[in-house]
Amino acid sequence: MHAFDVLGDPVRRRILELLATGEQSSGAVTEVIRAEFGISQPAVSQHLKVLRENGFASVRAEGTRRLYVVDTTPLREVDDWLAHFRRFWDQHLDALGTELARGKRERRKGQSRD
Numbered sequence: 001m002h003a004f005d006v007l008g009d010p011v012r013r014r015i016l017e018l019l020a021t022g023e024q025s026s027g028a029v030t031e032v033i034r035a036e037f038g039i040s041q042p043a044v045s046q047h048l049k050v051l052r053e054n055g056f057a058s059v060r061a062e063g064t065r066r067l068y069v070v071d072t073t074p075l076r077e078v079d080d081w082l083a084h085f086r087r088f089w090d091q092h093l094d095a096l097g098t099e100l101a102r103g104k105r106e107r108r109k110g111q112s113r114d
Contacts, residue, residue, distance in 0.1 A: 001050070001053075001054050003054070003074050003077060003078050004078070006050060006051065006054045006056060006074075007078070009047070009050075010037075011033060011037055011039065011043075011044075011047050012047050012050060012051055012056075014032075014033065014036065014037070015029055015033065015044075015047055015048065015051060015057075016051065016056060016057070016070060018032055018033075019057055019068055019069055019070040020070050022069075023067050023068065023069045024067065024068055024069075025065050025066065025067055025068075026044075026045065026048060026059075026065070026066045026067075026068060027065070029044060029048065029068060030044040030045075033047075048068060051068075052068075054074065055071055055073055055074045056070065056071055056074050056075070057069065057070060057071055058071045
């Protein structure tokens with residue numbers, strides 16, 4: 001499965017967001033995903049399996065619990081691919097940063113006059 005096929009699913013993206021905060025048990029992931037998406041525990045397990053089989057997550061056993069963590073290797077590959085396109089938005093973001101800084105300076109000037 002291609003990385004963008006894996007990341008194209010909103011449930012899998014949300015699971016990765018959860019795992020990005022640190023190691024999570026499958027039960028903790030399932031609890032959040034069930035509340036947010038209303039899907040069953042087996043469906044969450046299937047999404048975890050897809051992430052694991054495609055290298056986006058790894059799992060380790062701790063007693064009866066399964067603990068998942070993000071594996072960044074495929075994300076680095078996605079980032080490398082996106083690097084070809086960054087020039088399209090970096091300039092705009094730099095310009096936005098300049099405008100935000102200008103607005104802050106003008107607000108400070110206005111406050112010091114009051």
